[in-house]
Amino acid sequence: MRTLSDPTILVSQCFIDGAFVGSPALDVTNPSTGETLAQVPDLSAPEAEQAVEAAAVAFPLWAGRTAKERSAILRTWFDLIMAHRTDLATILTSEQGKPFNEALGEIDYAASYIEFYAEEAKRVAGEMLASHRADARIMVLRQPIGVVAAITPWNFPAAMITRKVGPALAAGCTVVIKPAPETPLTALALAELARRAGFPPGAINVLTGDAIAIGGVLTSHPKVRLVGFTGSTEVGKILMRQAATTVKKVALELGGNAPFIVFDDADLDAAVEGAIQSKYRNMGQTCVCTNRIYVQDAIHDRFVEKLVARVAQLKLGDGFEDGVMQGPLITEDAVVKVEAHIADAVAKGAEILIGGKRDPRGRTFFQPTVLTGATGEMTLAGEETFGPLAPVFRFTTEDEAIAAANATDTGLAAYFYTRDAARVFHVTERLEYGMVGVNTGLISTELAPFGGVKESGNSREGSHHGITEFLELKYACIGGL
């Protein structure tokens, strides 16, 4: 690990009830070098119960603070995160692999949710509705739902946590976080900064260890009222099923299979740039990464030529090297999946125009790749590759492109490029997706509701909508007036 300016934020113990606990057991590895960075505790069900109990005790105390007091502590946390952004990004790149500049971007993005919900905490409001009786009034309160569990993935080790706990804490909920085993150090550093910010003991807890056992407690304990999860659709379904036994709310952000459609009236250079950003960010390992590129006949060859020229410029290497735009994939298994998608596509007639192989660095490094001649029969059309593979499909009509784009069980992000104003509205309305990028490949911001439809999920993170997940409505009929 590179030297940190504040080494005390590099914590390798779990955080329960305001204390750092647990002994070293599980390796945290740098995906670029294979170096062991630290060992974190291997906790299980008993500690998960302890964390939930601590969060349950802290809940009335935290919810009982005024919104302004909660807001001030969240704001202090935001300030501390920003003051430590370089160190946090260093930890993030070390355990996750993304280029250091992207890691800095993620820290800023992650922090923006804490900042936004510090402000939003003060805007939670109930309402008085028209009454059904002259001697009664209908009052509607919005109250925090209770203890929230947050189970998060490795691709955004900071932001997937703050997108959940920012609004949860702002609403008055307390949280138990289970970060991904690949990237616990960013989560624990955030917990240390939260401790410094002045959250009361038990308001924020972080557990590492046995995912199935910890997840079992978080989805069954009667005191947990909401399970927030970002990760694979497969695990999301398991957690939803488990949470059903105690009728918890579930807020799921699951896999995507994003189409990127380039119509023949598009600004081609802008479309290529958008494709690069949405495909190769985080080495293709985000749930909103473009998975399928559809290009209309008349511009197909020109688009492909420009795309390949841009991909040739993407510098691959360790995330800390200057100018690197493509780091390692998270594990060698991830590389194997990309290879399998390429092999299947080539066997079914696709042509590799650039990349297609492991990088000479070996292990987790894979060359950014572009394929043409992709078809709906290939595995890459139905499954998220989650790697640096851009398959290009050719289409003729708008209807054909929309039907292909929608031919998936998932519906997270979709993108399209056009200069036709009517098409902007018609295509946006017909795409069965929770988010649509029109003439842009970058859509994530704390100011907008992020989330999917179909099997991509059932909740929204960000904007004023994000906090409603963590608030219950209570209606009081005030009679005898």
Ligand code: ADP
């Ligand atoms: P990915 O493919 O991105 O690793 P996963 O869905 O496997 O996605 O993992 C996302 C998060 O869910 C991680 O924190 C992981 O440890 C956790 N997880 C995986 N399986 C379970 C489970 N059965 N119960 C609870 N958490 C789980």
